[in-house]
Amino acid sequence: MKKNKILFPKKVALLLGAAAVLLLGSTVGSTRAALTYYSENYSAQMNLKHIGVSLVENGQVVSSRDYVSGNEWSGNTEGKLLANMLGEKEKFTPGKQYDEAISVTNSGDIDTFVRVIITKSWKDKEGRKNAELSPDLIELNVPENSGWVVAEDQSTPERMVLYYTKALAPGETTPGLSDTIRIDESVAQQVNKVTDGSTVTYQYKYDGYSFNLDAEVDAVQTHNAKAAIKSAWGVDVSVSDDESSIGF
Structure with missing residues (x-):
């Protein structure tokens, strides 16, 4: 089932401080926990009793959506990622690692496999x-041996596609697909030289811009998983005999 943005060098310190303040505003991103429609091809083989997912950040549910039947949904909530990344009066520091553990909870009543797309x-x-600014500078660390795999062939510098390889039982939460987030310190070093007559100024490339994180969660039934995943996600996987894990 498919779920569903000055003079130099005299004002260097001042400018870097301003850059940090601007980046502070970028700690707010958006998140979507979305369950898209299940494939009609497999409706007869599906247990539609209850499928649902919740997106969890640092131990707190951020967004959730539970599918019941037809167009009926329950527990539909939508929040924001990164909203609590900084402590009170804390200033954002490029190059510093901040806690960002993103996981998924099965808030439904049936076993599922889950996928997360991070943008x-x-x-x-x-x-x-701004498509010209590098998403590579937004570094979300994926820990090893977590059960999550990054589908490199489906991912780009802007988009990460991750699959949890184990079946997720009702009420169960995955390990974090990430543990920290970091903005490369080079963000404060990328400047453009502007000459206007005898005046030379330097403009920070990322001045006035914020970084953003979106997360989309998908849940697919474990029953007849190989066919359901192919239909829902368009990928071929191997499935264990007891339908408790998938492989690529």
């Missing part, structure tokens, strides 16, 4: 994405 981007004050 990283830079946006201006109006929320418009």
Whole structure:
């Protein structure tokens, strides 16, 4: 089942401080916990009793959605990632690692396999994405041996596609697909030289921009998993005989 953005060098310190303040505003991102529709091809083989997922950040549920039947949903909530990344009065520091453990809880009543799509981007004050700024500078660390695998062939610098390889029982929560987030310190070193007559100024490339994290969660039934995953996610997987794990 498919779920569902000055003069130099005299003002260097001042400018870096301003850059840190601007990046502070970028600690707010958005998140979607989405269950998309199940495949009609397998509706007869599915237990539609209750399928649901909750996105968890640092131990707290951020978003959730539970599918009941037809167009009926329950427990539909949507929050924001990174909202509590900094402590009170704490200033954001490029290069520093911040806790960012993202996991998934099966809030439904049937065993499922889950997939998460993480999208990283830079946006201006109006929320418009700037495709010329590098999402590679937004570093979300994926720990080893967590049960999560990154589908490299489906991923890009902006988009990470991760699969949890074990079946997730009702009420169970996965290990974190990430543990920390870090913005490469080079973000404060990328400047453009602007010459206007005898005046030379340096403009920070990322000045005025914020970094953003989106997460989309999908849940697929374990029953007839190979066919259901192919239909829902369009990927071929191997499934253990007891339908408790998948492989790529």
